[in-house]
């Protein structure tokens with residue numbers, strides 16, 4: 001079994017357990033459930049930097065990245081740096097994150113927040129809403145076309161933006177549909193962890209113009225972003241490069257200043 005299959009198998013068990021513990025009606029009663037969401041797609045369209053900065057403690061590919069930071073300090077730092085949005089990993093077992101991280105970030109930041117999760121069930125979208133997310137990620141590699149359609153339509157009906165992630169042409173073809181806002185190309189193959197920015201470049205011309213193009217993973221230099229902008233990308237998802245430092249917000253601030261200067 002590859003790592004992605006393992007993550008998804010664990011996720012199914014986790015979601016079944018949570019559904020039994022916390023009914024949907026309880027999620028719908030959360031204070032945050034009806035807050036006005038903010039659009040990441042709009043923020044990216046109007047930005048000169050396009051940076052989406054991630055909170056990620058560890059990952060299956062890198063093991064520990066940074067376990068000693070406070071998520072609220074990171075969120076405040078990213079917001080002050082002027083990022084377009086923040087991605088918060090909520091998977092516990094493989095990434096060391098939680099829905100509490102999302103809630104804590106929401107309490108201190110107004111920028112669009114993405115729930116970074118392996119979403120396979122509508123229930124997780126309601127959870128995202130109840131914990132203050134503005135955007136959800138859907139991963140084409142783990143979903144059928146019908147699932148992408150159903151899940152993205154649920155998200156849209158709840159006022160959330162949808163970022164759909166692909167890694168190859170086949171995934172892209174099955175995914176193009178009007179209920180998505182942003183198409184993300186993951187430069188990291190989630191099955192092998194191989195990273196190449198060429199993936200973003202090759203797939204860029206196949207993404208219709210109505211979607212905001214986002215390049216994800218393995219981005220660590222200003223030059224890489226300038227290069228990707230030439231291919232029509234308006235969003236750049238950066239995790240490790242910021243999180244491996246003692247002060248991700250400060251690092252993001254310096255990075256953005258250098259990028260737009």
Ligand SMILES: O=P(O)(O)OC[C@@H](O)[C@@H](O)c1c[nH]c2ccccc12
Pocket residue numbers: 054056116117139165186216217218219237238239240241
């Ligand atoms: O830390 P990086 O290489 O900058 O990558 C960030 C982000 O793209 C990556 O964490 C990611 C992209 N898609 C995912 C799906 C699930 C978990 C994680 C991810």
